Amino acid sequence: MSGPLTERRQxxxxxxxxxFVDTATPVASETLVRKYRLPVSPATVRNDMxxxxxLGFLTHPHTSGxxxxxxxxxxxxxxxxxxxxxxxxxxxxxxxxxxxxVRGELDQxxxxxxxxxxxxxxxxxxxxxxxxxxxxxxxxxxxxxHETMVLAVMVFHSxxxxxxxxxxxxxxxxxxxxxxxxxxxxxxxDTTLSRAEELAATATLNGVPLSDFERGLVDxxxxxxxxxxxxxxxxxYSDGLLEMLSQPEFLPASGRDDAERAIERMRRxxxxxxxxxxxxxxxxxALASGGVQVIIGGEHGxxxxxxxxxxxxxxxxxxxxxxxxxxxxxTRMAYPRSISTVRYIASLMSNxxxxxxxxxxxxxxxxxxxxxxxxx
Amino acid sequence: MSGPLTERRQxxxxxxxxxFVDTATPVASETLVRKYRLPVSPATVRNDMxxxxxLGFLTHPHTSGxxxxxxxxxxxxxxxxxxxxxxxxxxxxxxxxxxxxVRGELDQxxxxxxxxxxxxxxxxxxxxxxxxxxxxxxxxxxxxxHETMVLAVMVFHSxxxxxxxxxxxxxxxxxxxxxxxxxxxxxxxDTTLSRAEELAATATLNGVPLSDFERGLVDxxxxxxxxxxxxxxxxxYSDGLLEMLSQPEFLPASGRDDAERAIERMRRxxxxxxxxxxxxxxxxxALASGGVQVIIGGEHGxxxxxxxxxxxxxxxxxxxxxxxxxxxxxTRMAYPRSISTVRYIASLMSNxxxxxxxxxxxxxxxxxxxxxxxxx
DNA sequence: CCTTAGCACTCTCGCCTCACGAGTGCTAAC
DNA sequence: GTTAGCACTCGTGAGGCGAGAGTGCTAAGG
Numbered sequence: 010m011s012g013p014l015t016e017r018r019q020x021x022x023x024x025x026x027x028x029f030v031d032t033a034t035p036v037a038s039e040t041l042v043r044k045y046r047l048p049v050s051p052a053t054v055r056n057d058m059x060x061x062x063x064l065g066f067l068t069h070p071h072t073s074g075x076x077x078x079x080x081x082x083x084x085x086x087x088x089x090x091x092x093x094x095x096x097x098x099x100x101x102x103x104x105x106x107x108x109x110x111v112r113g114e115l116d117q118x119x120x121x122x123x124x125x126x127x128x129x130x131x132x133x134x135x136x137x138x139x140x141x142x143x144x145x146x147x148x149x150x151x152x153x154x155h156e157t158m159v160l161a162v163m164v165f166h167s168x169x170x171x172x173x174x175x176x177x178x179x180x181x182x183x184x185x186x187x188x189x190x191x192x193x194x195x196x197x198x199d200t201t202l203s204r205a206e207e208l209a210a211t212a213t214l215n216g217v218p219l220s221d222f223e224r225g226l227v228d229x230x231x232x233x234x235x236x237x238x239x240x241x242x243x244x245x246y247s248d249g250l251l252e253m254l255s256q257p258e259f260l261p262a263s264g265r266d267d268a269e270r271a272i273e274r275m276r277r278x279x280x281x282x283x284x285x286x287x288x289x290x291x292x293x294x295a296l297a298s299g300g301v302q303v304i305i306g307g308e309h310g311x312x313x314x315x316x317x318x319x320x321x322x323x324x325x326x327x328x329x330x331x332x333x334x335x336x337x338x339x340t341r342m343a344y345p346r347s348i349s350t351v352r353y354i355a356s357l358m359s360n361x362x363x364x365x366x367x368x369x370x371x372x373x374x375x376x377x378x379x380x381x382x383x384x385x
Numbered sequence: 386m387s388g389p390l391t392e393r394r395q396x397x398x399x400x401x402x403x404x405f406v407d408t409a410t411p412v413a414s415e416t417l418v419r420k421y422r423l424p425v426s427p428a429t430v431r432n433d434m435x436x437x438x439x440l441g442f443l444t445h446p447h448t449s450g451x452x453x454x455x456x457x458x459x460x461x462x463x464x465x466x467x468x469x470x471x472x473x474x475x476x477x478x479x480x481x482x483x484x485x486x487v488r489g490e491l492d493q494x495x496x497x498x499x500x501x502x503x504x505x506x507x508x509x510x511x512x513x514x515x516x517x518x519x520x521x522x523x524x525x526x527x528x529x530x531h532e533t534m535v536l537a538v539m540v541f542h543s544x545x546x547x548x549x550x551x552x553x554x555x556x557x558x559x560x561x562x563x564x565x566x567x568x569x570x571x572x573x574x575d576t577t578l579s580r581a582e583e584l585a586a587t588a589t590l591n592g593v594p595l596s597d598f599e600r601g602l603v604d605x606x607x608x609x610x611x612x613x614x615x616x617x618x619x620x621x622y623s624d625g626l627l628e629m630l631s632q633p634e635f636l637p638a639s640g641r642d643d644a645e646r647a648i649e650r651m652r653r654x655x656x657x658x659x660x661x662x663x664x665x666x667x668x669x670x671a672l673a674s675g676g677v678q679v680i681i682g683g684e685h686g687x688x689x690x691x692x693x694x695x696x697x698x699x700x701x702x703x704x705x706x707x708x709x710x711x712x713x714x715x716t717r718m719a720y721p722r723s724i725s726t727v728r729y730i731a732s733l734m735s736n737x738x739x740x741x742x743x744x745x746x747x748x749x750x751x752x753x754x755x756x757x758x759x760x761x
Numbered sequence: 762c763c764t765t766a767g768c769a770c771t772c773t774c775g776c777c778t779c780a781c782g783a784g785t786g787c788t789a790a791c
Numbered sequence: 792g793t794t795a796g797c798a799c800t801c802g803t804g805a806g807g808c809g810a811g812a813g814t815g816c817t818a819a820g821g
Contacts, residue, residue, distance in 0.1 A: 035784090037783075037784055037785085038784075038785080039783095039784080049793075049794090050793070050794050050795080051784095051794090052786095052793075052794055052795070052796095053792085053793055053794070055784090055785065055786075056786095056792090056793085058785095059785090059786080069784090069785085070802095071784095071785095071800080071801055071802060072784085072785065072786090072799085072800045072801060072802095073782090073783060073784045073785060073799090073800055073801050073802070074783070074784065074785085074801075074802070075783085075784065075785090113549040113550045113551060114548075114549055114550075115548075115549075115550055116548070147530075148528060150526050150528055150538070152524060152526055152538065152540050154523075154540070154544050154741075155742065158544075158741055158742075160540060160544070160546060162526070162528065162538055164528050164530070164536060168530050168534075168536070168550070170536060170538075170548060172490075172491075172492070172546060172548075173489040173490055173491075174489045174490075174491055174544070174741060175489060250655060250659075251652070251655050251656060251659060254651075254652060254655065255652070259648070260648065261645055261648060269637055271648060272635070272636065272637060272647060272648060272651070275630075275648070275651060276627070276630060276631070279626060279627050279630065280627060283626075283627060365530075365534060365550060366530075366531065366534075411813090413812075413813055413814085414813075414814080415812095415813080425764075425765090426764070426765050426766080427765090427813095428764075428765050428766070428767095429763085429764055429765070431813090431814065431815075432763090432764085432815095434814095435814090435815080445813095445814085447771080447772055447773065447813095447814095448770085448771050448772055448813085448814065448815090449770090449771055449772050449773070449811090449812060449813045449814060450772075450773070450812070450813065450814085451812085451813065451814090762821105763820105763821085764819105764820080764821075765818100765819085765820075765821095766817105766818090766819080766820095767816100767817090767818090767819100768815100768816090768817090769814105769815090769816085769817105770813105770814085770815085770816100771812105771813090771814080771815100772811105772812090772813095772814100773810105773811090773812085774809105774810090774811090774812100775808105775809095775810090776807100776808085776809090776810105777806100777807085777808085777809105778805105778806085778807085778808105779804105779805090779806090779807105780803105780804095780805090781802105781803085781804090781805105782801105782802095782803090783800105783801095783802090783803100784799105784800090784801095785798105785799085785800080785801105786797100786798090786799085786800100787796100787797090787798085787799100788795105788796090788797090788798105789794100789795090789796090790793105790794085790795080790796100791792105791793080791794075791795095
């Protein structure tokens with residue numbers, strides 16, 4: 010009964026989605042014909058819409074009132090109907106420029122990526138800090154703040170830096186500190202957590218037992234590595250909440266009922282972003298696969314996310330360090346634009362990191378274009 | 386006509402505020418009598434309420450429907466009626482414990498303070514990172530990440546640390562780096578920005594001109610100090626948005642009209658917190674004065690903040706470093722609790738910083754109790 | 762002069778009804 | 792397969808109504 014998915018029906022599906030993304034109101038057959046000058050009558054469009062509904066791509070909330078896409082409809086759109094676009098050169102330039110301005114300040118990259126993503130995709134954005142696949146210690150520096158307080162800077166392969174203040178007994182000279190730091194650095198150089206724990210237990214370097222101070226430093230490093238390792242679920246940064254909340258989904262269209270729901274949605278959204286609930290499960294998945302992942306609505310089963318789509322991409326340097334960034338917003342989302350934004354910023358960040366590690370440092374002028382994106 | 390502000394009227398004002406803070410609904414004369422077993426009749430209370438209204442401390446939104454406090458009413462309450470409380474020892478202990486767990490990790494203190502403030506005061510919280518009154522350079526360390534990339538760690542008096550990656554030409558040994566960093570540290574040690582700029586211009590140490598590499602490093606430091614100095618308005622961290630948004634102010638009490646306003650309020654609030662608009666002007670003020678500042682509603686003229694109260698306190702070490710932290714929420718706020726929370730956390734942070742700087746390091750066991758709080 | 766009971770008045774809230782209009786689904790003709 | 796015509800559905804908004812809450816006022820009482 011449903012009939013085949015003819016060329017025209019695909020066009021109609023595409024137009025319904027475009028129109029709905031634009032206007033946020035259910036789209037009627039006549040509107041479509043008028044606005045896009047279709048060479049058929051509204052009645053024909055209605056028939057096709059009914060077919061698309063039976064195929065599961067459209068639905069209508071009320072008997073009257075136009076059609077809206079289902080999750081499956083968006084899915085089909087993303088995979089088959091959407092043309093692959095790139096950000097305009099002007100936008101790419103603007104974004105690169107912003108990153109250029111904080112070059113060197115590694116710790117600001119993630120924040121900046123979030124801010125730019127949000128502004129460009131007009132939705133909320135999320136990102137995790139880049140994380141080394143395996144943490145390997147590199148060196149320790151001690152910097153005196155005053156006589157009884159030093160700042161311990163631990164550097165790990167992959168460039169992750171952790172700083173911590175540490176009280177010491179007074180009377181140590183800078184030379185003392187340097188020697189102690191050198192000893193610890195030598196002892197633990199290039200070790201992973203488990204090896205570091207072993208070495209901490211023996212507490213000798215070349216047969217010479219460590220001093221109490223040095224052992225304290227070793228413990229400090231080991232604890233820092235443990236903390237890092239334990240912190241199983243990555244902290245998720247986010248930005249652009251306001252950007253997302255100015256989407257019409259969060260306006261009370263009409264009726265008190267709707268208003269209440271809008272507020273509830275707002276609160277839920279905040280919770281998702283703050284806690285990462287419903288979001289964290291997606292991270293490992295995105296880390297594992299290359300390309301851009303698109304998760305539409307309730308596809309991954311998390312009920313809290315039923316009304317949201319997430320577009321995620323991995324960024325980083327193969328085999329060294331990786332993180333995830335993406336966009337989150339209502340399922341009614343400008344997928345082409347969001348996807349290209351995510352793809353562009355992920356590749357930009359990857360190039361920046363590659364430059365930092367001096368591997369494969371192609372100029373970040375061109376957007377790399379992975380052959381095929383992964384879809385959930 | 387308005388009559389004097391008798392003892393009883395003050396009591397009634399206090400009870401109205403208490404009740405309104407609890408229930409978030411306008412309070413009626415009869416409720417008051419019943420709930421607090423007043424030895425007078427509702428009619429008497431009504432008369433007093435009318436007097437309080439003429440005095441500008443109360444108002445009522447509709448002819449029917451009970452009274453609510455005005456900004457002036459809250460102000461009088463805060464200054465004259467409210468009893469000064471402290472957090473319970475149990476709560477104090479819990480808070481101290483949380484700070485204890487991140488001791489040493491200076492960069493997390495502000496975040497933690499925000500989180501704790503929000504949870505304890507059930508409202509949103511804001512804080513600025515501690516900022517040195519005058520930035521003075523201390524030392525520079527260079528840590529090789531790999532052959533062509535170093536991490537420059539700049540330490541300033543006051544313990545502020547800034548890190549930045551820096552590309553270098555390959556072939557430099559760790560010893561090279563150490564020497565260069567040492568030279569720059571010696572040259573710029575203890576300098577303020579203006580002096581550092583002068584020294585950068587001459588580019589000699591003890592008459593010996595600097596190498597190109599060393600000059601690059603000096604420039605790096607100067608730029609970092611400039612950036613710090615220029616960044617006129619402090620970045621404001623915040624937390625507890627959700628905490629605040631679950632206040633009944635942000636629920637649609639009834640009617641579609643109200644719902645729309647609730648959503649608008651929500652959006653505005655977000656904007657205030659994200660951008661700091663309406664908040665930033667308060668920061669310098671709070672930095673300048675000791676004690677706890679309470680700004681109620683539209684008192685400071687900023688229209689965007691008309692419905693909010695802010696409670697701010699300065700924290701830090703006199704003459705060395707200072708920041709601001711506080712609570713923001715609807716004017717209908719549990720002032721005693723919020724104020725004591727802010728006061729406690731500010732003094733805790735101050736003690737922790739004092740310990741770090743080894744000045745005046747009293748144990749942070751007792752809440753310091755400043756003699757008098759400043760009110761706007 | 763302060764307090765209190767009584768009472769009329771006001772205003773919100775929730776509920777219902779009703780008419781309107783948008784958009785569909787169906788049927789029959791092309 | 793397409794189209795015109797038409798009945799039908801249902802959300803939306805306006806208007807009305809009754810109930811209830813709480814006040815302001817007035818007059819009586821301590």
